[in-house]
Amino acid sequence: MSDMSEMAQGAAVSLEDVSVTFGSHRVVKDVTLGLARNRVTALVGPSGCGKTTILRAVNRLHDDTGGKVTGRITVGDLDVYARDTHPELVRSRVGMVFQRPNPFPTMSIFDNVVAGLRLNGVRTKALLAEAAEAALHHAALWDLVKDRLHSPAIRLSGGQQQRLCIARALAIEPEVLLMDEPCSALDPIATAKIEELITRLSSDVTIGLVTHNMFQATRVSHYTAFFLLGEDRATGELIEYGPTEEIFDTPNDPRTKAYVSGKVG
Amino acid sequence: MSTPVVPGAPGGSGAHLDVGAERRRRLIRATSARSLARRHLAGRVAVALCMVAVAISLAPLVALVAYTTSRGIHALSADFFTQSVPAGSPGSGISNAIVGSLIIVGLSAVMAVPVGIVTALFLLERRGRIAGTVRFAADVLTGVPSIAIGIFAYAVVVEPFAHFSALAGSFALAVLMLPIIIRSSESAMRAVPRAEWEAGLALGIRRGRVVRSIVLRGALPGLVTGNLLAVARAVGETAPLLFTAIGSQLFNLNPGQPTAAMPLVIYADGTSPFPADQQTAWGAAFVLLAFVLILSIGARIVAGRLNRQAG
Numbered sequence: 001m002s003d004m005s006e007m008a009q010g011a012a013v014s015l016e017d018v019s020v021t022f023g024s025h026r027v028v029k030d031v032t033l034g035l036a037r038n039r040v041t042a043l044v045g046p047s048g049c050g051k052t053t054i055l056r057a058v059n060r061l062h063d064d065t066g067g068k069v070t071g072r073i074t075v076g077d078l079d080v081y082a083r084d085t086h087p088e089l090v091r092s093r094v095g096m097v098f099q100r101p102n103p104f105p106t107m108s109i110f111d112n113v114v115a116g117l118r119l120n121g122v123r124t125k126a127l128l129a130e131a132a133e134a135a136l137h138h139a140a141l142w143d144l145v146k147d148r149l150h151s152p153a154i155r156l157s158g159g160q161q162q163r164l165c166i167a168r169a170l171a172i173e174p175e176v177l178l179m180d181e182p183c184s185a186l187d188p189i190a191t192a193k194i195e196e197l198i199t200r201l202s203s204d205v206t207i208g209l210v211t212h213n214m215f216q217a218t219r220v221s222h223y224t225a226f227f228l229l230g231e232d233r234a235t236g237e238l239i240e241y242g243p244t245e246e247i248f249d250t251p252n253d254p255r256t257k258a259y260v261s262g263k264v265g
Numbered sequence: 266m267s268t269p270v271v272p273g274a275p276g277g278s279g280a281h282l283d284v285g286a287e288r289r290r291r292l293i294r295a296t297s298a299r300s301l302a303r304r305h306l307a308g309r310v311a312v313a314l315c316m317v318a319v320a321i322s323l324a325p326l327v328a329l330v331a332y333t334t335s336r337g338i339h340a341l342s343a344d345f346f347t348q349s350v351p352a353g354s355p356g357s358g359i360s361n362a363i364v365g366s367l368i369i370v371g372l373s374a375v376m377a378v379p380v381g382i383v384t385a386l387f388l389l390e391r392r393g394r395i396a397g398t399v400r401f402a403a404d405v406l407t408g409v410p411s412i413a414i415g416i417f418a419y420a421v422v423v424e425p426f427a428h429f430s431a432l433a434g435s436f437a438l439a440v441l442m443l444p445i446i447i448r449s450s451e452s453a454m455r456a457v458p459r460a461e462w463e464a465g466l467a468l469g470i471r472r473g474r475v476v477r478s479i480v481l482r483g484a485l486p487g488l489v490t491g492n493l494l495a496v497a498r499a500v501g502e503t504a505p506l507l508f509t510a511i512g513s514q515l516f517n518l519n520p521g522q523p524t525a526a527m528p529l530v531i532y533a534d535g536t537s538p539f540p541a542d543q544q545t546a547w548g549a550a551f552v553l554l555a556f557v558l559i560l561s562i563g564a565r566i567v568a569g570r571l572n573r574q575a576g
Contacts, residue, residue: 086301086305088301088304088305089298089301092294092297117293117297120293120296120297120300120304121296121297121299121300121301121303121304122293122296122297127289127292127293130285130289131289131293134285134286134289172293172297173289173290173293173294
């Protein structure tokens with residue numbers, strides 16, 4: 001199977017035996033998974049089975065939430081949890097888009113897009129302007145906002161704000177983009193635009209996408225990882241992982257089959 | 266719903282990729298990598314400064330507790346808590362002041378807590394000019410010097426009857442506590458999500474019942490904390506009592522009579538030239554400090570327990 005070999009070789013992000021624990025509660029355990037380079041990998045499964053927790057482990061967001069990550073995660077040649085790896089370095093290579101659009105409310109559209117660059121030390125005006133334009137083009141927002149770059153970001157609609165957040169993440173040129181249910185707060189039209197964007201972006205950037213929407217997974221992802229609570233009903237596990245078509249059409253595990261066919265969940 | 270076609274070679278340039286992208290990407294990466302070390306150093310310095318600031322703000326508190334303890338703990342004895350004999354005589358104690366403080370503060374809580382909570386409910390329910398005025402008045406009242414409250418209480422409840430009393434002291438402390446109770450109760454109740462109100466109303470439950478069973482219940486931990494902290498604040502106030510409860514050498518349970526209180530003992534004995542009096546003052550200061558500490562910790566424990574019950 002060519003797909004499977006591509007999956008194994010071209011992993012831009014790889015997780016080996018990753019578990020995340022909050023206090024005494026192990027939220028998700030023993031996840032071994034690769035995000036194929038310049039492909040979209042969807043993380044699907046019911047609520048509370050650790051999809052988002054795993055996604056946030058990739059750019060060390062648990063450093064600030066008290067979650068303890070064990071196992072090994074690499075982004076390219078970078079060992080994410082190595083002792084001498086700065087979380088800031090990881091995050092400048094791994095962008096994140098959240099469930100609800102969260103533009104900085106006190107900043108203009110332009111300032112939002114270049115926030116990551118400015119605060120990472122880029123001062124050259126020309127470079128900032130060029131990067132902002134490119135990122136807004138990538139996020140399919142340029143034509144809409146080019147005449148009001150300096151108006152407040154919160155005047156944009158919800159879907160536009162989310163695209164602005166995508167532009168903001170893209171502006172620092174990450175190689176990986178994590179998206180945590182980026183459409184769950186949006187209406188179907190805005191959702192369609194974001195999905196179109198995801199498909200287009202995947203030729204340049206590796207995308208990990210958490211979604212509750214099965215149809216969204218089939219529409220935009222190349223690979224799908226299916227999570228479920230384990231037998232203890234408390235800890236999430238990765239049940240099955242493969243090309244999206246196979247997960248949805250010919251899953252190996254009966255639990256996957258029951259879930260994707262809508263019999264449970 | 267078919268899977269999207271997997272594009273060709275990884276990294277293949279999409280049509281929207283501009284020519285300068287690779288150069289820009291390199292430039293950005295290099296700049297941010299260069300600045301990372303500097304930013305890390307700046308981060309370390311900032312954390313160190315934070316720790317210094319924390320140490321500076323903790324130092325007075327620690328010093329105060331340590332000093333009061335070291336000076337006051339020698340005064341403690343069984344007699345100190347059970348006798349009301351003035352300092353200097355053998356077997357002296359401040360039981361009259363301890364009981365007096367409890368009576369005065371207890372009565373002031375009885376006066377201020379119900380009024381404060383109901384006022385907070387009013388502020389929660391009503392928008393508009395009256396609510397705004399009340400809220401502003403409460404804020405102003407928070408800033409009124411306690412000595413002004415004392416002289417006001419003197420004018421209103423002592424002078425007309427020509428009689429100092431614990432009750433007058435309670436009135437003064439109630440005035441002092443009221444704004445604190447109003448504002449803390451209001452914010453505790455505001456923290457109950459609107460959705461829970463509406464869920465109650467949508468079940469056809471009467472408004473008053475929703476307030477009692479959902480809003481007040483949800484806000485209970487915050488209400489308990491806020492009110493106990495108001496009490497802790499009031500128990501140490503001296504100025505309002507100087508004009509009202511005035512103090513007494515006698516053990517007294519009648520709120521209509523002049524009554525001793527711990528802050529008054531500290532004030533009177535602390536400024537005395539006699540070492541025995543000063544010893545009593547430090548002992549009273551230590552007891553008062555311990556009382557406030559226990560009240561504050563108790564407030565947290567009770568709130569935590571209530572929160573767990575709710576969860």
